[in-house]
Amino acid sequence: MAEGTALRQADFSNDTTVVGLLARNAKEIGSQVAVKEKDFGIWQEYTWQDYLDNSIYFAAGLEVLGFQAEEALLLIGDNRPDLYFGTVGVSALRGSPMPAYPDANPQEVLSFAHESRVRYAFVEDQEQVDKLLDLREEIGTLEYIIYSDPRGLAAYSAPGLVSYAEVIEKGQQAIQANPALYDDLVTRAQPSDAAIFVHSSGTTGKPKGVILKHRNVLAGVRNGFQGGSLEKNEVIMGYLPMAWIGDYAFTVAAGIALQWQLCIPEQQETLLRDMREIAPTFYLAAPRSWDNMLTNIQVGMQDAPRFKKAVYHYFMDLGFKVEKKRFEGQAPSLWERINRVVGEFFVYGPIKDAMGLSRIRTAYTGGEAMGEDTFLFYRSLGVALRQLYGQTESSAFNSTQSKDEVRLHTAGKPLPGVIVKIDESGELLLKSESNFEGYYENEKATVETLVDGWLHTGDAGYLEEDGHIVVLGRLSEVVYTAKGERFIPNYIENRIKFSPYVKDVAVLGRDRDELCAMVCIDIDAVGNWAELQGISYISYADLSQKPTVYDLVRDAIAHVNETLPEPLQIKRFSNLHKEFDPDDGEITRTRKLRRKVVEERYTDVIEALYSDKKEVTVKAQITYDTGETGTIERNLSIREV
Structure with missing residues (x-):
């Protein structure tokens, strides 16, 4: 955001919850499509009213099964509407949705379950049901396993095995018997209650539990919107692992607060194909995902005819040259600008179409540092890719590059509401309402990470004179x-x-x-x-x-x-x-x-x-x-x- 520009005001505050904002959307734009899922080749649609109804019915049904406030619900599966509805529904009960990676091995699942003494789990399909049934005795506390996809489970008779449809039905019956329960569940959660229970990446040891409250995640979204890093009414793909804070922060919190349309691919393997159909306007991916898409392009060019290869390399070399000039503060020549227009027709446009990036307005990379050449490649295509910097403990992001100030070596300026300083060891410290309040049942790690309200990021870095953050890497590395x-x-x-x-x-x-x-x-x-x-x-x-x-x-x-x-x-x-x-x-x-x-x-x-x-x-x-x-x-x- 340029110096002297007034902050945009978000139409929500910290004094609300994700559930409350979902109810606002249902009231204001209830008939508009909020979620789309590709199922057997057809896009199934859910309106904002459907989103709210399913979340509240799930909450009511879960309460019928005995779920209590401050409990955790273990979630395992790929991105599915039911799992997102369940995530919001659990927080309506003042509980903690705790996603695990769908490919988590038994020991990882066991660790999560023991950590919060899980009594309830909500999983995608038979594979995850089998995993939990095998671990049930070791977990010891697991009473209910709720599943979304019933295929292959008709003959299962394990106690506490319940379908998502059954939970929804129980919730509908409870609300029919007590209509006031619906509004009660919409308003029951408080800003100080848990919105999501995620875990740190665990690069230096066992992942640590992080409970982020509604006021934390919504402060992060508000900071991003006020700083011009997030916009309203985006179209986003729901494909990031639900256990990564980036999925919740953008797909759920920002998605609901800023009224984004969420589009879920049929499978992870069909993401690229489904992206081409949707052409999202917002796309966030870790550097590895951007690298994988680039690799697919480079592999495809190996098979291309010689002339096509020559055209590709000519225009990509031109794109790199132009982008490097821009980063150095130089304007491209008239000839280069003309060639860029031609390149858009022959190379840049077709590649963006093939990757589903033709309508992108906002593109971010985050999670770790991206290679300079990869970053330049996408900028050369005309994808306005920007760096994002944040941690699980700070609700996903603290700084982004603004559209007008993209530099290869920085992570942009701190967002409004975020204060950054560097301590004597060269570590980046952050203070913001988006910061968490401590690791789950881990006082030792908490006092090491949070000191006088400052979050010790563990990253080495410095601030440039104009406020841009330069992240050098992990302090330990x-x-x-x-x-x-x-x-x-x-x-x-x-x-x-x-x-x-x-x-x-x-x-x-x-x-x-x-x-x-x-x-x-x-x-x-x-x-x-x-x-x-x-x-x-x-x-x-x-x-x-x-x-x-x-x-x-x-x-x-x-x-x-x-x-x-x-x-x-x-x-x-x-x-x-x-x-x-x-x-x-x-x-x-x-x-x-x-x-x-x-x-x-x-x-x-x-x-x-x-x-x-x-x-x-x-x-x-x-x-x-x-x-x-x-x-x-x-x-x-x-x-x-």
């Missing part, structure tokens, strides 16, 4: 080589991951003389390349060790090395035999690297990288989807860059 060179591994990793052939990478070098790397190839991109080259392979591990694949990765690292000072260039690397996997604890469910786990697990590889060995044999324990473990043995090559 600012490391030094044995020669005293300071670096942040994540910064280098993000640049290497711009290559379509690299899915993940761990850069090493703490207290070492030089930097090395362990790489996980992208099986889709490398597999497609191998097919075009006539290279056969039988598994991920087999493909990763092909000499020609090592050449691909070496070239990607060498390209990044050209932009780094000599002491911080990668000298040696090895392609790992498997991807980093959240089930193995190597990355979080949002694909953030758990560096300590990785460095402990791959000690043999790391020691080999810092020796004169050309090969290393690894024995790795892996965890299967069932929770069972196994061991595999592989020889990994080590290559100089």
Whole structure:
């Protein structure tokens, strides 16, 4: 937002709840479509009145089953209207909706259930029902399992197994018997009650429980709207993991407060196809998602005819040049502007159409740092991508780049209502009404994170003279080589991951003389390349060790090395035999690297990288989807860059 511009006033305050704002929407625009879901190829629609009715009926039905205020409801599943209705419904009862990742392994589910002594769970389908039934005895407290999709469950007779439709029916009957109950449930929750119970990413340890209250999440939305970072009446895709605060903050809180239309894909696998049909106006994705879309484009261009490739590269090079000029404060030449118009017709427009980004007004990346080249790629297409900075503990975001002040190295200025300062250690501290009030039953972590109202983010950074926030990375990840060179591994990793052939990478070098790397190839991109080259392979591990694949990765690292000072260039690397996997604890469910786990697990590889060995044999324990473990043995090559 430009200096001197008056703040826009939001038409809601902290003295309300998400449920109350949903009721406002039902009253003002009740017949308008609030939610759309693709089901068997057809978009099913729910109005704002439907949204409210389903949420309140669910709340009433859950209360009939004995649910009480301040209890937690465990939610597991992909994005579905029923799960969103249940999320709002639980908060109407002054309870805490607690989503878990749909691919969470049994131990993770068990940890969540034990943490809040869960008596009620609401899941998507048979897969999640089976998971909970298997864990029921270990959980000990679980009384009811509510399911949305009844397919495959007709013969199940476990006690406490109830369909979503049955809960809705119980709620309708309760309200028919006592009509005043409907309005009571609309107004029962208070701004100081829980809106959502999520967990920190857990990059440095076990995820910590974070209860955000209605006044916290709505303060975040209000700050964003007043600062011009959020607009009314957007169309948004509901695809982000419900366990990530970004989904609740934007899909539910902002979606309801700012009257956005929520569109839910048929499956996660059909997101791109369904996005093309909807063409949303607002899109938020973690850098990994933006990277994946970019990889799909780059892989597609490998198969393109020579002329089409030439046209693509000409206009993309032009786009990069123009965007870099803009970031440096220079205006593009007349010839460049004319070529951009031509490029919109031949390259930029068709690519945006193919990705479902043709109507985008607001696009953000958040969750972790994005590689500069990826950011420039989308800006070159004409997608006004901007950086967003925030944490789970602060209701998802504290700063965004404004439309007129996008810089490659900053996360924009603090939003209205957010105060930022830097302490003596270089850590970013935040103060805002959107901040949480403490970790769930974890006083030690709370007093370390919240000090005199200031949220200690754990991020290293600084403020530029005009107020822009520069985030350098996690304070715990600012490391030094044995020669005293300071670096942040994540910064280098993000640049290497711009290559379509690299899915993940761990850069090493703490207290070492030089930097090395362990790489996980992208099986889709490398597999497609191998097919075009006539290279056969039988598994991920087999493909990763092909000499020609090592050449691909070496070239990607060498390209990044050209932009780094000599002491911080990668000298040696090895392609790992498997991807980093959240089930193995190597990355979080949002694909953030758990560096300590990785460095402990791959000690043999790391020691080999810092020796004169050309090969290393690894024995790795892996965890299967069932929770069972196994061991595999592989020889990994080590290559100089």
